[in-house]
Amino acid sequence: MSHIAPLIPDDAPFSSAERAFINGWIAAYYATDVATPISAAPATVGEFPWHDASLPLDRRMEIAAGQPMPQLLMAAMAQQDCGQCGYLCRTYAAAIAEGKEKALTRCVPGGKETARKLKELLETGGASAPATVLAAPAAATIAPDTSGPATVAAQFRGARPLNRAGSAKDTRQVVLNLYGSGLRYQTGDSIGIMPTNCPETVAAIIEELGADPHADVDAPNSKRLPLREALSRACDIGRPSDEAVEVLASRARDPDQSQRLQALAEGYPGAEPEGADLLELLTVFPSARPPLQELILALAPLQPRLYSIACSPLVHGGEVHLTVAAVRWEKRGRARKGIASCFLAERATEETTMPVFVQPPAHRFRPPESDDAPMIMIGPGTGIAPFRAFLQERRENGAKGRNWLFFGDQRRATDFLYEDELITWHKEGLLSRLDVAFSRDQPERIYVQQRMREQSARLWRWLNDGAYVFVCGAMAMGRDVDTALAAIVARQGGMGIGAAKAYLAQLGREGRFVKDVY
Ligand SMILES: Cc1cc2nc3c(=O)[nH]c(=O)nc-3n(C[C@H](O)[C@H](O)[C@H](O)COP(=O)(O)OP(=O)(O)OC[C@H]3O[C@@H](n4cnc5c(N)ncnc54)[C@H](O)[C@@H]3O)c2cc1C
Numbered sequence: 279m280s281h282i283a284p285l286i287p288d289d290a291p292f293s294s295a296e297r298a299f300i301n302g303w304i305a306a307y308y309a310t311d312v313a314t315p316i317s318a319a320p321a322t323v324g325e326f327p328w329h330d331a332s333l334p335l336d337r338r339m340e341i342a343a344g345q346p347m348p349q350l351l352m353a354a355m356a357q358q359d360c361g362q363c364g365y366l367c368r369t370y371a372a373a374i375a376e377g378k379e380k381a382l383t384r385c386v387p388g389g390k391e392t393a394r395k396l397k398e399l400l401e402t403g404g405a406s407a408p409a410t411v412l413a414a415p416a417a418a419t420i421a422p423d424t425s426g427p428a429t430v431a432a433q434f435r436g437a438r439p440l441n442r443a444g445s446a447k448d449t450r451q452v453v454l455n456l457y458g459s460g461l462r463y464q465t466g467d468s469i470g471i472m473p474t475n476c477p478e479t480v481a482a483i484i485e486e487l488g489a490d491p492h493a494d495v496d497a498p499n500s501k502r503l504p505l506r507e508a509l510s511r512a513c514d515i516g517r518p519s520d521e522a523v524e525v526l527a528s529r530a531r532d533p534d535q536s537q538r539l540q541a542l543a544e545g546y547p548g549a550e551p552e553g554a555d556l557l558e559l560l561t562v563f564p565s566a567r568p569p570l571q572e573l574i575l576a577l578a579p580l581q582p583r584l585y586s587i588a589c590s591p592l593v594h595g596g597e598v599h600l601t602v603a604a605v606r607w608e609k610r611g612r613a614r615k616g617i618a619s620c621f622l623a624e625r626a627t628e629e630t631t632m633p634v635f636v637q638p639p640a641h642r643f644r645p646p647e648s649d650d651a652p653m654i655m656i657g658p659g660t661g662i663a664p665f666r667a668f669l670q671e672r673r674e675n676g677a678k679g680r681n682w683l684f685f686g687d688q689r690r691a692t693d694f695l696y697e698d699e700l701i702t703w704h705k706e707g708l709l710s711r712l713d714v715a716f717s718r719d720q721p722e723r724i725y726v727q728q729r730m731r732e733q734s735a736r737l738w739r740w741l742n743d744g745a746y747v748f749v750c751g752a753m754a755m756g757r758d759v760d761t762a763l764a765a766i767v768a769r770q771g772g773m774g775i776g777a778a779k780a781y782l783a784q785l786g787r788e789g790r791f792v793k794d795v796y
């Protein structure tokens with residue numbers, strides 16, 4: 279069966295380069311038989327132009343406008359293929375479109391924004407999707423990975439501070455023991471850990487609810503548990519689902535509180551308190567006290583969190599090392615804590631075991647197959663994690679390829695994570711180059727991109743020598759590194775910025791430019 283490929287109209291809200299790219303993509307899509315199954319392998323930007331985690335949701339939806347429902351649902355996902363939902367972005371979308379998956383809140387990095395967009399798309403039937411294309415079975419043939427990863431119990435061994443006294447940050451080298459679990463991993467994998475919620479917050483919620491901590495309830499994970507345990511290990515109390523907020527709204531006795539809660543549940547712009555956790559909602563809206571079971575079942579299940587594995591199995595086979603930034607902030611006079619990062623940094627002890635699973639990288643985020651290929655690694659902050667593993671692996675294999683690391687953090691004196699190892703590896707020659715950017719050691723912020731720009735000519739030579747480029751760390755950094763790299767390629771290669779982006783896209787397709795950002 280063949281189809282005539284539609285072209286997006288000239289007045290569609292795209293630049294000419296984007297239009298050409300999307301038209302090319304649509305043409306390629308229609309050139310294939312629509313009944314051809316889309317493989318369950320991770321998607322690429324080439325296949326799905328919105329599959330770029332650095333694009334905001336609105337932009338992704340614009341790019342996907344007019345596509346069939348599974349593709350629209352996919353564009354609403356955070357595009358990280360992080361696996362925390364138990365699928366890839368594309369297979370989660372396909373499962374929802376097929377009606378096999380009912381939960382719309384599984385996309386952890388997409389959060390409420392994604393959950394709301396999924397709901398809206400399903401309610402409106404993806405208003406802009408043409409009916410003829412809506413019927414296309416393409417995504418109906420995507421097989422959701424319902425088998426789930428193998429989960430084992432890992433034992434916590436420690437969380438050594440990587441920052442020195444006086445740092446504004448708290449980054450830990452977490453070690454988990456896998457001995458006897460049978461769990462195997464490869465360099466470039468992440469590990470998913472199932473945290474528990476902060477016991478003080480759980481106790482405060484139970485007190486606010488005036489409930490019995492031992493009362494049995496049906497938890498969102500389909501188990502019957504005592505309330506305290508359900509709130510500790512089964513419910514997302516950090517980001518109460520819209521459904522839970524609606525339950526609170528419908529049961530609030532005070533009409534004003536009910537209205538404010540309803541506005542929050544519907545995501546009204548300016549609805550307050552934005553980003554509230556369950557305890558905050560119960561405190562701010564004391565008249566909202568729904569029946570316990572109704573509230574608990576409306577909460578989303580607590581999701582695992584992923585951490586890049588910071589060691590090579592060739593060196594630390596029975597263990598995994600992680601590099602975890604403890605997330606802490608303050609709101610309404612209450613200290614707030616990231617659930618998993620503070621579970622690992624503060625609460626876990628040598629007696630603690632936790633369910634873990636191995637999550638392979640979404641893209642080809644692994645050391646190059648050829649030991650001779652040059653490798654450029656850009657990993658500020660916790661982005662250093664996988665590169666410690668890459669370097670351990672190359673060292674262990676006696677790989678001859680040149681290695682270049684760009685690292686950055688706030689201050690050299692306190693935040694040079696793994697400083698001793700990195701300096702030793704530089705002296706040994708394992709690291710041919712180590713370029714560092716300490717953002718707050720001078721009045722103006724200096725980031726890794728600045729060091730890249732200073733090394734433009736050398737970077738270009740390495741690229742021409744076949745170097746692989748890997749980027750890992752926070753999302754905003756990943757986006758800015760993209761921009762910097764495109765500018766470097768444009769200047770050094772004597773090409774326009776569009777051509778430079780196409781050059782990088784081609785490197786991406788060859789697995790020579792790979793990002794893992796969160
Ligand atoms: C593939 C992958 C690899 C990763 N690797 C690593 C890694 O190696 N190291 C690492 O540290 N992390 C890594 N992460 C991120 C990690 O999975 C968690 O997202 C992170 O640790 C935060 O989780 P948490 O449970 O501690 O915080 P959560 O309880 O999920 O809270 C985080 C949320 O708190 C809110 N928040 C945070 N700060 C503020 C603030 N100042 N004001 C208001 N609200 C705020 C935001 O809504 C934020 O989304 C990775 C993620 C992915 C997808």
Ligand SMILES: NC(=O)c1ccc[n+]([C@@H]2O[C@H](COP(=O)([O-])OP(=O)(O)OC[C@H]3O[C@@H](n4cnc5c(N)ncnc54)[C@H](OP(=O)(O)O)[C@@H]3O)[C@@H](O)[C@H]2O)c1
Nearest residue numbers: 603605606658659660661686687688717725752754755758
């Ligand atoms: N709330 C918390 O307590 C807390 C604590 C740690 C991490 N986190 C979050 O966890 C994630 C990862 O943290 P992390 O420790 O890996 O690193 P990070 O906070 O991203 O910082 C690492 C280095 O990157 C710099 N940086 C910031 N923006 C950048 C950009 N656009 N381009 C290049 N470099 C940039 C930082 O500089 P500057 O910091 O000087 O701008 C710092 O020098 C981030 O999303 C962070 O927000 C939160």
